[in-house]
Amino acid sequence: MSSFYTSLSGLRNSQTDLNTIAHNIANAETTGFKKSSVEFIDLVANGSTSDPGKTQGLGSAVSSVTQNFSLGAIDQTGRALDVAIDGDGFFATRNTESNQIFFTRNGNFTLSPTGDLFTSGDQQLQMFPVDATGTVTSTANTVDAIVPLTNAAGADLTNVTIEKNGIINAAYGDGSITPVGRLALATFTAPAGLRAVGATNWENTGSSGAPVYELPSNGRGGALLSGALERSNVDIAEEMVGLITAQRNFQANARAIDTATQFSQTIINLRN
Structure with a gap:
């Protein structure tokens, strides 16, 4: 089922987001450090002859990890x-x-x-x-x-x-x-x-x-x-909010995989 791979891409992206935020937090007191943020893009199954009204999403991918060079305190x-x-x-x-x-x-x-x-x-x-x-x-x-x-x-x-x-x-x-x-x-x-x-x-x-x-x-x-x-331009309060958001995204994608697994198990039981 494509939903497994769609949710898997979400898990990977959430992990990248968590890693980036953790790196920012670890360098909150590093002189001259500049924080980074992760940018994502969506993936779709779309061709030149496909019906735009039936375009199916395939998850997301990391577009870039962008550095923020704003002045620190x-x-x-x-x-x-x-x-x-x-x-x-x-x-x-x-x-x-x-x-x-x-x-x-x-x-x-x-x-x-x-x-x-x-x-x-x-x-x-x-x-x-x-x-x-x-x-x-x-x-x-x-x-x-x-x-x-x-x-x-x-x-x-x-x-x-x-x-x-x-x-x-x-x-x-x-x-x-x-x-x-x-x-x-x-x-x-x-x-x-x-x-x-x-x-x-x-x-x-x-x-x-x-x-x-x-x-x-x-x-x-x-x-x-x-x-x-x-000083570092990392805002701890902002990073903590981002940490909670990334954690919720990870949990939601994991729940989607769990739901897809239940669907698959139901189909297998019907065939048996």
Whole structure:
């Protein structure tokens, strides 16, 4: 009976919905995480010569799992190397092993013993080069964010700060402050087409389009908020409602299979 397969498709879709919601809930406190939702389509048995008044449904299928890149709540941390983006941009990072460029909304940066700025996922932060006055010298390409441990006078590095305009300043023991670069923000034509690769990192695809690098506060990339981090955009109350709905859908499809089984058993008993 086709009703078995129709209800089975509903069970599978409900399971996908449950898995997606569970993933959202599990990352409700993950910095820079973006929630996802499942989109479904119906299936019908229909041909060019079939009667439209007798079209039979065959269940449903997953159309896509869509990412939601709406802005999450901003938490003030007061930490100098914490930066949030108030806009659509992404921080660009480089995988030091594969040299692949990734993109993230998690602005929790750390300074390595060699002066390299890394994300919490151990990706090398990317920036635009600047001159001694902090003016960007080129936006054609990004470079690794590296802070010199000593300045030209031989003074040791004492502190690193990131301003709202993206300028990375290095303070030294002799009281001097030197700009070493300016953070690069990447934007995409269709961010929903980005592929998640884990650790709140994404990579661009043909669906998302190539990254366009911008200076902070210029264009739709957005402005930077120093001493702050963007929280996950997961709404627990909304996810719990979705969880109950997915559970009810699963139970209803299971009940439909049980009813179809009873029909089949009745027919078998009649034949006997």
